[in-house]
Amino acid sequence: MLKIKDLQANIEGKEILKGINLEVNAGEVHAIMGPNGSGKSTLANVIAGREEYEVTGGEISLDGEDIEDLDPEERAHRGVFLSFQYPVEIPGVSVTNFMKTAINETRKAQGKDDMAAKDMLKMIREKSEMLEIDRKFLSRSLNEGFSGGEKKRNEIFQMAMLEPKLAILDETDSGLDIDALRIVANGVNKLKNKDNATIVITHYQRLLDYIVPDFVHVLYKGKIVKSGGKELAQELEKRGYDWIKEEVEA
Amino acid sequence: MSFKDHILSSFIALENEVDTSSYVHELRNQAIGEFEKLGVPQRKEEAYKYTSLKALFNKDYCLFPKKETAISYSDIKKYLVHQIDSYRVIFIDGIYSSHLSQTTHDKFDVCLMSSALSNPKYSNVIKEFYNKLAVKDGLVSLNTAFAKEGAYIHIGKNIIVEKPIEIVYFSTGNEAQLMTQPRNLVVVGENSQVQIIERHQSLNDNAVLTNSVSEIFAAKRALVDWYKIQNDRLSASLIDHTFAEQKDNSEVRIHTFSFGGKITRNNLNFYQRGEHCNSVLNGVTILEGKQHVDHSTLVHHTAPNCESFQEYKQIFDERAVGVFNGKVLVDKIAQKINAYQQNNNILISDTATINAKPQLEIFADDVRCSHGCTIGQLDEDAMFYMQARGIPKKEARALLMFAFANSVLETVKIPEIKTRITKLIAMKLGVEIGFDM
Numbered sequence: 061m062l063k064i065k066d067l068q069a070n071i072e073g074k075e076i077l078k079g080i081n082l083e084v085n086a087g088e089v090h091a092i093m094g095p096n097g098s099g100k101s102t103l104a105n106v107i108a109g110r111e112e113y114e115v116t117g118g119e120i121s122l123d124g125e126d127i128e129d130l131d132p133e134e135r136a137h138r139g140v141f142l143s144f145q146y147p148v149e150i151p152g153v154s155v156t157n158f159m160k161t162a163i164n165e166t167r168k169a170q171g172k173d174d175m176a177a178k179d180m181l182k183m184i185r186e187k188s189e190m191l192e193i194d195r196k197f198l199s200r201s202l203n204e205g206f207s208g209g210e211k212k213r214n215e216i217f218q219m220a221m222l223e224p225k226l227a228i229l230d231e232t233d234s235g236l237d238i239d240a241l242r243i244v245a246n247g248v249n250k251l252k253n254k255d256n257a258t259i260v261i262t263h264y265q266r267l268l269d270y271i272v273p274d275f276v277h278v279l280y281k282g283k284i285v286k287s288g289g290k291e292l293a294q295e296l297e298k299r300g301y302d303w304i305k306e307e308v309e310a
Numbered sequence: 311m312s313f314k315d316h317i318l319s320s321f322i323a324l325e326n327e328v329d330t331s332s333y334v335h336e337l338r339n340q341a342i343g344e345f346e347k348l349g350v351p352q353r354k355e356e357a358y359k360y361t362s363l364k365a366l367f368n369k370d371y372c373l374f375p376k377k378e379t380a381i382s383y384s385d386i387k388k389y390l391v392h393q394i395d396s397y398r399v400i401f402i403d404g405i406y407s408s409h410l411s412q413t414t415h416d417k418f419d420v421c422l423m424s425s426a427l428s429n430p431k432y433s434n435v436i437k438e439f440y441n442k443l444a445v446k447d448g449l450v451s452l453n454t455a456f457a458k459e460g461a462y463i464h465i466g467k468n469i470i471v472e473k474p475i476e477i478v479y480f481s482t483g484n485e486a487q488l489m490t491q492p493r494n495l496v497v498v499g500e501n502s503q504v505q506i507i508e509r510h511q512s513l514n515d516n517a518v519l520t521n522s523v524s525e526i527f528a529a530k531r532a533l534v535d536w537y538k539i540q541n542d543r544l545s546a547s548l549i550d551h552t553f554a555e556q557k558d559n560s561e562v563r564i565h566t567f568s569f570g571g572k573i574t575r576n577n578l579n580f581y582q583r584g585e586h587c588n589s590v591l592n593g594v595t596i597l598e599g600k601q602h603v604d605h606s607t608l609v610h611h612t613a614p615n616c617e618s619f620q621e622y623k624q625i626f627d628e629r630a631v632g633v634f635n636g637k638v639l640v641d642k643i644a645q646k647i648n649a650y651q652q653n654n655n656i657l658i659s660d661t662a663t664i665n666a667k668p669q670l671e672i673f674a675d676d677v678r679c680s681h682g683c684t685i686g687q688l689d690e691d692a693m694f695y696m697q698a699r700g701i702p703k704k705e706a707r708a709l710l711m712f713a714f715a716n717s718v719l720e721t722v723k724i725p726e727i728k729t730r731i732t733k734l735i736a737m738k739l740g741v742e743i744g745f746d747m
Contacts (some may be wrong), residue, residue, distance in 0.1 A: 108698050112690070136700035148695040152713030158699070161709060166700035201713075218699065 139225025208235025245270030558584030
């Protein structure tokens with residue numbers, strides 16, 4: 061589904077990604093771990109198409125189509141979803157209106173008519189129940205005054221509404237207490253199927269107890285320096301990142 | 311001929327057609343004298359530092375257009391907010407159109423100024439209120455000197471006017487360059503309430519300059535809710551002077567939506583002359599091209615325990631220019647007032663300009679006055695967030711701008727106006743979606 065070949069990217073002239081190779085197939089869950097500043101969030105933003113990051117080399121393709129020249133919304137229309145590490149507050153736009161606009165713009169791009177209002181309401185009800193979101197919350201301004209946990213839960217709610225092909229969860233566990241973590245992870249697990257894929261970006265192994273990855277990759281200084289199964293995450297939890305750094309620098 | 315000479319000689323022509331022995335004509339005589347002294351405001355005057363009227367006043371305007379009868383309801387229908395259920399006072403090239411209007415004398419008066427000025431029945435009201443708020447200003451005096459027509463609204467005590475009143479000035483473009491001097495008087499009695507919609511609209515691209523004066527008197531516990539919809543063609547300019555006097559517990563709200571026109575200058579002057587008054591002045595401005603809008607506001611707190619609330623949200627693209635000149639004056643006696651002023655601006659292009667000048671003059675020592683002014687761009691993080699959810703750039707931009715303007719839109723109490731304004735904004739931003747926020 062997602063193929064990344066020798067991807068290099070800069071921000072403000074500073075090289076962050078220095079040749080990433082990654083292949084994610086339908087039905088798989090990949091975890092990307094690594095110390096702070098290793099380029100994890102950059103990778104997530106580059107896949108989602110953030111303009112501030114300049115791709116200087118390599119390729120990103122989704123289902124065989126090159127996407128590195130597409131705008132973020134065009135990638136979203138093809139099924140890419142990024143759950144933000146820091147969801148943006150947008151005063152004056154309610155969660156419901158935001159979702160309605162996002163879904164209908166995506167449908168428009170796919171040549172479909174707007175979703176009928178009653179279907180939309182039904183979907184909103186189902187998905188908000190799944191994530192144990194209070195309905196009152198949906199008429200509030202997007203992320204404005206939300207707690208850290210509410211913001212992250214709202215991200216996964218949006219993911220549930222948009223049903224993406226490829227979901228990238230950027231530090232979704234940060235700021236979550238254990239109950240919220242369980243709800244969020246449950247949501248992600250319920251959305252998983254054989255046709256979609258998930259990339260979980262995290263610093264800690266904790267989230268991976270709930271969202272069990274098929275593959276774990278360690279990103280360090282802009283490169284994937286080690287890949288393995290879920291046991292790699294456990295090893296990292298026990299031993300930290302220093303041994304990886306030593307291995308790389310040796 | 312200079313503009314001033316043109317005006318002075320036109321005044322002699324005016325005197326040939328009006329009753330020169332009337333009370334109002336005395337006012338006209340004084341006013342033309344003041345105009346002769348003061349002239350058109352210049353940029354060297356502080357109040358006009360950022361708005362040059364020079365380009366507007368170098369034309370030979372026609373001041374006395376011929377009566378136009380060919381305009382039919384279908385020509386103007388789309389500019390009316392309430393197509394059925396409203397009172398309407400409609401003017402074509404400054405002249406009252408009886409067949410397009412819907413006036414009333416049932417319980418209260420919604421009619422035309424010319425009859426109020428000439429009919430003895432109204433002379434007490436005219437003597438008590440007409441030209442009592444108008445300040446000494448070249449253009450206000452010019453209006454007083456020439457004003458013959460406008461809306462006259464007199465609501466007695468304890469009346470809630472259920473239907474909004476629309477005051478619309480159309481210009482036909484029959485004259486290559488037309489200048490009009492509309493004059494409105496609105497007197498609202500104790501415990502009464504009224505909603506007013508005011509609009510100036512040209513029907514083709516010939517030059518129009520409107521120099522309008524409105525006086526509003528709100529008696530105790532009166533409520534006046536006034537909407538100014540400014541979406542005229544680029545050939546039209548408007549200089550508006552609106553004055554409001556408020557007595558105890560009254561509330562006057564003026565909402566200004568400025569999207570169109572070439573040069574628009576809004577002078578709003580509020581005088582609080584009673585305790586527990588509330589004044590609301592807010593607006594949304596969205597400009598592009600070389601449009602210029604100047605909001606010059608004054609709230610004069612002369613009594614204790616009052617409130618005033620100003621909020622202007624403005625978006626400027628291309629080479630558009632905005633001015634916000636907001637003055638709050640608090641007299642020594644006006645203790646315990648709460649004055650709020652907020653002016654937020656978004657500059658979309660590098661060539662757009664906003665001149666913001668909040669002025670607070672406070673002579674009382676136990677008051678709450680706050681003001682804030684921001685100038686910024688659209689939030690890049692928010693843009694990416696929305697795009698990442700599949701909302702295209704243009705729509706994302708529009709959604710952000712709607713959200714930005716929303717706090718003002720929320721104060722619109724007439725649903726049809728809210729819908730209309732939302733549509734105008736969507737059109738202005740080039741999007742089809744109306745966000746029902």
